[in-house]
Amino acid sequence: MLSRPALPRPVLPRHALRRACVTAIAALSALAVGTTTATAAGATLSPQDQAMARDLSHRFPGALGAVAGGVVVDVASGQVVWSRNAGEALRPASTSKLATALAALTVLGTRHTESTRVVLSGRTVYLVGGGDQHLTSADLDALAATTASALKARHLTGVTLRVDDSLFPAPALSPGWPSGYYPSEVAPVRALAVVGERVMDTALEAGNIFAAGLRGHGVTTTGAAHATAPRGAVTLAAHTSPSLASEIEYMLKESDNDNAEGFARLTALAEGLPADWQGATRAVRTAMARYGVPLGGVVMYDASGLSQDDRMTPQALTKLASLAVDARYNSELWPIRWGLPVAGVDGTLGPAYGRFTSWPTDCAKGRVDAKTGSLYNAIALAGITRGKDGRWKAFSFVENDEPNLTAARNAEDALAATVEGCM
Known part of the structure; x- marks a missing residue:
């Protein structure tokens, strides 16, 4: 488990x-x-x-x-x-x-896994979410360490940081969800999130944790903001999630709402459907x-x-x-x-x-x-x-x-x- x-x-x-x-x-x-x-x-x-x-x-x-x-x-x-x-x-x-x-x-x-990637375009680093609902602060720190080494090899010690959660559409309340559900029962559904961190913008939260990791490894950043990584950006680091089998076991044991909504969107995408409420429930x-x-x-x-x-x-x-x-x-x-x-x-x-x-x-x-x-x-x-x-x-x-x-x-x-x- x-x-x-x-x-x-x-x-x-x-x-x-x-x-x-x-x-x-x-x-x-x-x-x-x-x-x-x-x-x-x-x-x-x-x-x-x-x-x-x-x-x-x-x-x-x-x-x-x-x-x-x-x-x-x-x-x-x-x-x-x-x-x-x-x-x-x-x-x-x-x-x-x-x-x-x-x-x-x-x-x-x-055996399915999700990948959280760090890519570089110019002097901008993008933390790209792949739908991993079990990303931890420790995972982000490990990504930051690898990223910092790659940046220093390119003689970069200061970068602009952006977070890319565009795999899923912008969050919206589901029909039948009172606004009071946010964020205690479930966080707005995003493709970039840190497990256990139920906040209104999980992508920015992940970005801030990642930025702190970069600073700890000698790279300064301007602070996280939303943006979509451009095509052709160079991959500096990647983290692979646990297998879907173990993630599903966790979701059921703990009845994790964030996991459930994320998995349904990933399922929709694999079926060629939009990763929104309609696509997820149809899948x-x-x-x-x-x-x-x-x-x-x-x-x-x-x-x-x-x-x-x-x-x-x-x-x-x-x-x-x-x-x-x-x-x-x-x-x-x-x-x-x-x-x-x-x-x-x-x-x-x-x-x-x-x-x-x-x-x-x-x-x-x-x-x-x-x-x-x-x-x-x-x-x-x-x-x-x-x-x-x-x-x-x-x-x-x-x-x-x-x-x-x-x-x-x-x-x-x-x-x-x-x-x-x-x-």
Whole structure:
């Protein structure tokens, strides 16, 4: 896994989490929910799956005012074990990053890398972004050291510095993004950025860090400004990103919004599409269709799931999750499998988030792998686990407009533990 700066994570008190979870389970168990158990035509569920379906029908969230859906399938057979509102278009939040990962891996490939280059034209140095979402300050300092040596060899100790992020168009808010998202939830999407630096102009931030590196290595600059590098500029230095496989794992584990938007734009460019919102989401939808993900009800305005206008259906999310362990696609999609957060262990399902760490869901610790989704009006969980019969199950649970987000998370954790078979 990539080692990247971690942002502080909210930690729920264990006693509060336990109380919320017990309350949620008690409420769900008391509900008589009219769910649908579906199977393939003529197929019969195993006794273990029948028991799971019965338990899910009793525990599925159905409180007044909530809008929710869920689907569980047996991956190998494709058999639907249980579903409710499978085709309901709901806000998926960050579970939609499964689609972004699918598209990037399919189009770009696991070994894809991005290059950040330094080029020279006259006495002007250009720092050229290639879409690397994992560029670090240390990487920029290494670039500065190599660049300084090359400049001194040309008897240049003072240069003009420009940053070139023209690979992507100028940033703009996605439909459904309130301006308050900038820059705490996501930075304006640019082709030049420093990981962990969420600022309004990530390209200038990278340029300033690079300029400081040049000064430290004996080269003065006039300060960074935006400009496009001219054709024919001489390459002085270059940095290659980690492989896309490792970057995708990081994106899914940490639910990194900046990564998701950058990868979708790179995917669009590789497909011959513009690297804007329309091109990026079109590229993702095209990849989804290739794998048979049902697109009815799917509406995408971004690649991170932040948009209030995004919609996914539980059946689409479950299909996406199932691909993580579908043997037919292991060669290209394996980073999704290993990038999914592990219940109670790491990523956005780790202990810092209070997920699967206390009774009654701690029985599924280490046994459920799932992508989380969280907005102020949407909680979702989509992933995989082995059921009581030892076979892979893919699932998704999505709840919108539930004011008690903690209760919704705890309830979805309980449903995932039910699929695993320990509850």
